[in-house]
Amino acid sequence: MSEKVYWIEATDNEQDELLCDRLKMLIRAENLLECIAAQDITAVKTHFGESQKLGYARPLYLKMLGECIKDRGGVPFLTETSTLYKGNRSDAIRHIAHAHSQGFDYASTGMPIIMADGLCGDEEYVVPIQGKAYSAVHIAALFAKCNALVMVSHFTGHLAAGFGASLKNLGMGCASRKGKMEQHSTAKPKIVAKKCTGCGTCVKWCPQDAITLCEELAVMNTDICIGCGECLAMCRFDAVKFDWGATYEDLQKKVVEHAMGICSLFRDKTLFVNVLTRISKDCDCMGHTFEKIAPDIGILVSRDPVALDAASLDLVEKQAGKTLAQLAYDIPYRFQLDYAEELHFGNREYELIKV
Ligand code: SF4
Numbered sequence: 001m002s003e004k005v006y007w008i009e010a011t012d013n014e015q016d017e018l019l020c021d022r023l024k025m026l027i028r029a030e031n032l033l034e035c036i037a038a039q040d041i042t043a044v045k046t047h048f049g050e051s052q053k054l055g056y057a058r059p060l061y062l063k064m065l066g067e068c069i070k071d072r073g074g075v076p077f078l079t080e081t082s083t084l085y086k087g088n089r090s091d092a093i094r095h096i097a098h099a100h101s102q103g104f105d106y107a108s109t110g111m112p113i114i115m116a117d118g119l120c121g122d123e124e125y126v127v128p129i130q131g132k133a134y135s136a137v138h139i140a141a142l143f144a145k146c147n148a149l150v151m152v153s154h155f156t157g158h159l160a161a162g163f164g165a166s167l168k169n170l171g172m173g174c175a176s177r178k179g180k181m182e183q184h185s186t187a188k189p190k191i192v193a194k195k196c197t198g199c200g201t202c203v204k205w206c207p208q209d210a211i212t213l214c215e216e217l218a219v220m221n222t223d224i225c226i227g228c229g230e231c232l233a234m235c236r237f238d239a240v241k242f243d244w245g246a247t248y249e250d251l252q253k254k255v256v257e258h259a260m261g262i263c264s265l266f267r268d269k270t271l272f273v274n275v276l277t278r279i280s281k282d283c284d285c286m287g288h289t290f291e292k293i294a295p296d297i298g299i300l301v302s303r304d305p306v307a308l309d310a311a312s313l314d315l316v317e318k319q320a321g322k323t324l325a326q327l328a329y330d331i332p333y334r335f336q337l338d339y340a341e342e343l344h345f346g347n348r349e350y351e352l353i354k355v
Pocket residue numbers: 191195196197198199200201202203217218234235236237238239240
């Protein structure tokens with residue numbers, strides 16, 4: 001049986017205010033938050049974006065969702081987890097200050113921000129799963145204390161997973177630091193010496209200070225590299241290579257298994273929203289560039305993250321008239337959907353309902 005995916009279609013560059021109003025009407029008309037009961041502590045998980053990046057879901061969507069949750073009697077809060085790499089999102093203090101500077105303050109969203117993985121990203125909860133890579137996954141501790149989960153994800157290309165949307169936001173975005181490390185552990189870059197010009201761009205952007213210049217050649221310390229891929233995205237000379245052939249399946253499997261773990265805590269008390277506007281080649285963690293790769297498509301909503309991501313991906317490719325491999329990275333990105341279905345975590349068959 002196929003899962004319902006609702007599509008609020010946007011014209012290119014349509015105002016967020018109009019899309020948000022239509023999303024609110026859809027949620028009320030279809031009773032999409034009926035899973036939330038009085039006093040349910042409801043985590044609203046999103047990504048606050050990077051300061052130079054334009055693509056993240058704007059605070060007004062979160063404000064509207066918070067109000068809808070309160071209308072049901074629920075108790076919502078905004079939440080996120082710390083990044084693996086050093087920077088302005090690597091601990092709760094800096095991350096919350098950054099979120100405020102991006103417009104996600106209480107006045108704008110009506111919800112407090114509570115970091116799901118504690119002050120330093122290490123507060124975790126171990127969820128047993130029946131996966132193939134893991135028998136248990138490490139997720140941010142706070143989710144274990146919540147009654148319901150609403151995910152707001154921005155669809156983007158992604159250099160390791162092919163694309164990032166609800167599954168990626170669940171699997172990587174809700175994992176503790178240890179869970180993130182376990183997912184990233186197998187991917188490490190290499191420098192192609194004959195292509196490296198010694199320009200130093202990768203040195204500047206590496207969040208771990210894992211790259212140094214030695215006689216005008218980039219040298220990597222793979223012991224401290226966390227496999228984030230920033231150097232690959234930044235090098236203009238094609239001098240950074242990742243052995244994705246061995247790892248892309250591995251990474252996507254691990255993301256899906258972590259996503260399955262967190263969803264198992266909530267059963268049917270979830271709602272997933274994908275924002276398909278300002279779709280960029282790289283994910284919202286990559287603060288350096290904004291390269292729009294597809295026309296604005298709108299907002300998609302479902303109770304099934306697998307159906308939602310499948311529908312989102314199909315629409316991006318259809319509206320752009322190209323495959324995602326042509327638009328962003330040539331990676332077998334549909335693997336994550338196939339694997340989720342193989343684990344009986346969600347359904348990639350969907351019924352698209354245009355609103
Ligand atoms: S960005 Fe590329 S070319 Fe420049 S130093 Fe780094 S690897 Fe070499």
